Amino acid sequence: MPADRRDSSRHGRRRAAVLAGLLLGWQAGVLAGPAGADGDRFIHVVDSGDTLIGLADRYLGDARKWTELQRINQVADPRRLPPGLRIRIPLSWIPTRPAKVRVIAASGTVRLGDTPLRPGTQLDEAARVVTGADGRATLELDDGSRVALPPDSVVEVSRLRVFARALLQDAVLRIERGGADASVAPNHNGVGRFEMRTRTMITGVRGTRFEVEASGAESRSTVLEGRVTVAARRGSQEVPDGFGIAVGPGGRLAPPRPLQAAPILQPLPARIYAPSLNVAWQPAPGATAWRVSVSRDSARTEPIWSATMREPHATPAGLPHGRLYLSVRAIGADGFAGYPAVAPLDVKLEPAAPFTLEPGARTRHHGSAITLQWAAVANASRYEIELARDAGCAPVEARETTAEVSWQVPLAPGDWWWRIRSLDADGEPGPWSAVLPFSISPAAPAxxxxxxxxxxxxxxxxxxxxxxxxxxxxxxxxxxxxxxxxxxxxxxxxxxxxxxxxxxxxxxxxxxxxxxxxxxxxxxxxxxxxxPAYLRDAAGNPVRATDAPVRHGG
Structure with a gap:
C-alpha cells in the first residue's frame, strides 16, 4: 500500500476511535495544572508535588481551607495526591478581582453600544461589541487570550475577572449573533474559566483554540486545539481537537463531526508588490466551500480580510504593508470549517509608488521624444521606470533608474504604456504604479x-x-x-x-x-x-518675363 494511503488510513482509524470514544462518554486526561471550568466548578489536574494545602493557598488564598477541598473531592491523603487527579473547586469559593479586555484591532464598522470602537480601547465587564457587515475586531485579555469577532456579530462580555491569587482568567462571553474565534491561554499557563455562550450552548475551554457560532436557534462549536466541554439543555459533551459539535433548536447535542483536513495551497510569490493577489488551492473531497482570511498574525486573531468562497480560489484585496498570513479552511457538507492551511504573505507596499504627472493616461503627444514626470516620494532614494508597447509591460522596450523626478526618452510614434516604482535606500522596490497608456504621433512638419x-x-x-x-x-x-x-x-x-x-x-x-x-x-x-515686390501693370497683375514675374528693381 502506498505511504500516503497508509497515512490516510491510520488517520481515518484514529478519528473513528476518537469518535467512538466520544459517543461512549470517554474523556481523556489533560496536562497537569489549571484546566478550566466544568459548570460551576474550576478544575485543577494534579501535578507531581501538589498538595491540598498548596492548592487551597494558591486558589482560595487560605491554606486552612484544605479540609473543605478534601471533603468535596473525597481525598484520602491531602499530602499525597496522585498525578492526573482532577481536583474540583467551586468557582464561588475563589476570590477574584476585576480585569480588563483591550481592543487590539478594529476595522470597518465596530461599535461599543452607540460609540465607534477604536484600537487601544479598554473594555469593562458588560461591554457589548457590535461588528457591522464590514466590521472586524480583536479583543485581548490580561493573560494574552484573544477573541476575534467576524462581521455581523454581537458579543457581550458577561464576566471579566481574574483569580486574585492564581491570576488565571475568569471570563464569560455571550454571543448574541455571529461568532467568535478564541485563542486561549497562549502562554500555556493554564485556564481559569473561559466560556463562550449562545442561546442554546455553553462552550467551556479545556484547551487553547476553538470557535463558536450562533445562527438563529442553532449553535456550533469547532475545536482546533485542546478540548472543550459543550453543555446544552439536553446534555453535555467533551469535544477534543479535530471535531465540531452542533446544538439544534431543541437543545439536543448532535454527535461530534470530524473536521476537514487543511487544504493544499498553490505556491505563493515570495514577495507581493500590490495590495491584492490571487490565491488558489487544491479542491478536496467533501468540501463544499472554503473560508479564506488574511490576518496580521499566524494565529489568525487579527483578521483584516475574509470571505467564503464556493470555488477553490480567491482574491484578497486591501492588504496593508508588512508580514501577513493567509488562511484557507475547507467547509464540509455539515457546515463545519476544518483545519487551516496557513501561509505567510510578504506584502511590500513601501516605498509607495510615485504619483504620476506626465504623460497622463490616454493622452496623445507629438514629437520624437517625451518627458516622463512624477512627484517625489519622501522615503525613496531612486525610481525605476519601464516603457512597453502593451499593457502587460512585456517585453520592456525601455527602462531607466534615476534619482530625478523626470526622464526624457526618445520614442517612435505609436501606442505606449509606462509605469514607475520607488526604490528604498537598499535598492529594494515598492509596488509599481498603475500602467498608464499614452500615444506618440509625429511632430507637425515645417x-x-x-x-x-x-x-x-x-x-x-x-x-x-x-x-x-x-x-x-x-x-x-x-x-x-x-x-x-x-x-x-x-x-x-x-x-x-x-x-x-x-x-x-x-x-x-x-x-x-x-x-x-x-x-x-x-x-x-x-x-x-x-x-519680394514684383513689377505690376496698370491692372495690378505681375509683369512676367518668360514664365516668372519680374521683381521690382530687378
Whole structure:
C-alpha cells in the first residue's frame, strides 16, 4: 500500500476511535495544572508535588481551607495526591478581582453600544461589541487570550475577572449573533474559566483554540486545539481537537463531526508588490466551500480580510504593508470549517509608488521624444521606470533608474504604456504604479514656399510616409511671429496648400497635424518667409518675363 494511503488510513482509524470514544462518554486526561471550568466548578489536574494545602493557598488564598477541598473531592491523603487527579473547586469559593479586555484591532464598522470602537480601547465587564457587515475586531485579555469577532456579530462580555491569587482568567462571553474565534491561554499557563455562550450552548475551554457560532436557534462549536466541554439543555459533551459539535433548536447535542483536513495551497510569490493577489488551492473531497482570511498574525486573531468562497480560489484585496498570513479552511457538507492551511504573505507596499504627472493616461503627444514626470516620494532614494508597447509591460522596450523626478526618452510614434516604482535606500522596490497608456504621433512638419507667381502663394511641407498619415493638416499664415494677426487659416489633406499672395514683406507660416480622432498637434515652429515686390501693370497683375514675374528693381 502506498505511504500516503497508509497515512490516510491510520488517520481515518484514529478519528473513528476518537469518535467512538466520544459517543461512549470517554474523556481523556489533560496536562497537569489549571484546566478550566466544568459548570460551576474550576478544575485543577494534579501535578507531581501538589498538595491540598498548596492548592487551597494558591486558589482560595487560605491554606486552612484544605479540609473543605478534601471533603468535596473525597481525598484520602491531602499530602499525597496522585498525578492526573482532577481536583474540583467551586468557582464561588475563589476570590477574584476585576480585569480588563483591550481592543487590539478594529476595522470597518465596530461599535461599543452607540460609540465607534477604536484600537487601544479598554473594555469593562458588560461591554457589548457590535461588528457591522464590514466590521472586524480583536479583543485581548490580561493573560494574552484573544477573541476575534467576524462581521455581523454581537458579543457581550458577561464576566471579566481574574483569580486574585492564581491570576488565571475568569471570563464569560455571550454571543448574541455571529461568532467568535478564541485563542486561549497562549502562554500555556493554564485556564481559569473561559466560556463562550449562545442561546442554546455553553462552550467551556479545556484547551487553547476553538470557535463558536450562533445562527438563529442553532449553535456550533469547532475545536482546533485542546478540548472543550459543550453543555446544552439536553446534555453535555467533551469535544477534543479535530471535531465540531452542533446544538439544534431543541437543545439536543448532535454527535461530534470530524473536521476537514487543511487544504493544499498553490505556491505563493515570495514577495507581493500590490495590495491584492490571487490565491488558489487544491479542491478536496467533501468540501463544499472554503473560508479564506488574511490576518496580521499566524494565529489568525487579527483578521483584516475574509470571505467564503464556493470555488477553490480567491482574491484578497486591501492588504496593508508588512508580514501577513493567509488562511484557507475547507467547509464540509455539515457546515463545519476544518483545519487551516496557513501561509505567510510578504506584502511590500513601501516605498509607495510615485504619483504620476506626465504623460497622463490616454493622452496623445507629438514629437520624437517625451518627458516622463512624477512627484517625489519622501522615503525613496531612486525610481525605476519601464516603457512597453502593451499593457502587460512585456517585453520592456525601455527602462531607466534615476534619482530625478523626470526622464526624457526618445520614442517612435505609436501606442505606449509606462509605469514607475520607488526604490528604498537598499535598492529594494515598492509596488509599481498603475500602467498608464499614452500615444506618440509625429511632430507637425515645417512649411516652406514652393511656388509664387505673384498672385498665388503655394506652401508645402514634407510628408513622412513611414508614419501614420493624419486626417488633415492645418496651415496658418500671419504677418507677425506670434500669429496675433492671422492672414490665412485653412485645412489640407495633402502636403501643400495655396493662399492669395499678400503684398511684399516678411510673413510667418506654421503647420499642425489633425489626427483621425480630432486631436490637434502643437504647431510647428513658425517659419519666416520674405516675399519680394514684383513689377505690376496698370491692372495690378505681375509683369512676367518668360514664365516668372519680374521683381521690382530687378
Amino acid at each position: 512649411a516652406a514656399v514652393t511656388g509664387d507667381d505673384g498672385a498665388v502663394l503655394r506652401l508645402g511641407w514634407g510628408v513622412d510616409t513611414t508614419v501614420a498619415k493624419p486626417a488633415a493638416y492645418r496651415l496658418q499664415l500671419a504677418d507677425d511671429p506670434r500669429f496675433a494677426h492671422v492672414l490665412a487659416d485653412l485645412r489640407s489633406t495633402e502636403g501643400e496648400a495655396a493662399v492669395p499672395r499678400p503684398p511684399a514683406g516678411d510673413y510667418w507660416v506654421r503647420v499642425a497635424r489633425i489626427e483621425p480622432d480630432g486631436a490637434t498637434s502643437p504647431y510647428s515652429a513658425p517659419q519666416r518667409i520674405a516675399l
